[in-house]
Amino acid sequence: MNILVTGATGLIGDKLCRFLYNKHQVCVLTRNVPKAQGQFKNRVTCTDTLDDVDFNNIDAVINLAGEPIADKRWTEQQKQQILDSRINITAQIVNKIAQAQTPPHTFISGSAVGYYGRQSNHVLIDERWENPNQEFSHSLCKQWEELALSAQSSNTRVCILRTGIVLSQHGGALGKMLLPFKLGLGGKLASGEQMMSWIHIDDMTHIILYLLKHHELSGVFNATAPNPVSNQDFTKALCHALNRPMLFPMPEKILRLLFGEMADLLIFGQAVVPKRLQRAGYRFRFSDINDAMTSLIVRDN
Secondary structure, three states: OEEEEEOOOOHHHHHHHHHHOOOOEEEEEOOOHHHHHHHOOOOOEEEOOHHHOOHHHOOEEEEOOOOOOOOOOOOHHHHHHHHHHHHHHHHHHHHHHHHOOOOOOEEEEEEEHHHHOOOOOOOEEOOOOOOOOOOHHHHHHHHHHHHHHOOOOOOOEEEEEEEOEEEEOOEHHHHHHHHHHHOOOOOOEOOOOOEEOEEEHHHHHHHHHHHHHOOOOOEEEEEOOOOOEEHHHHHHHHHHHHOOOOOOOEOHHHHHHHHHHHHHHHHOOOEEOOHHHHHOOOOOOOOOHHHHHHHHHHHHO
């Protein structure tokens, strides 16, 4: 297949492209062409504009681009940047698909479990959940998803991935946590009772490959492990894998002081489960948080 990938140099995109370019022709949309060419050792075609891409010759689009949501404090300017970075590129893709005479048969676009907003720790949330909490993360994901889904037609199927916390030793949330936890400075966040919907980077990658392969699948999918855990259990699993104590909790007041509104991502959560993927026959490589942590920490050592 000829596959276009946006966000290819990010955490998920990097690993995904290393699978794809062994069997497919991969075109990467990137703001930094030399960097991307070096990152993938010239195994992919790189461009900095969609005007160079003939969507009549593209079989599938995988849209992972977007400003990291938790890297900076949420000022109004930063929230607009987070939104624009997703909406603008998705709108361009949707327009290109609409204009093509032989459009891509598959469009896989990112989203996040933030779509559901903060939820009760005791409720399991699947794709049919209709009571999202009205907050920034929901509004962001809702606009992003609705735009991507507008590309659905008899010629193009659209798959939306509501992704949880992606666990990888090479970056993301876990990558940021490793150093302080290795130093014995780790601990639960706020109450520790908030639920965390996580997914191992290997499963995240293989879910996308699974959706590429199974043309009968479309719509919204929760890309999370089947067993969400509390922040306290998540922290225990990481400390156990590192053989370090869990000594230094981070109170809610400190999180608010450090991160402002963005602290909501750390203080509140939701227990999201991947019911549609499981019903579609996808088998998770990592369903248990302890197994997931051990696999990543062992690789890192």
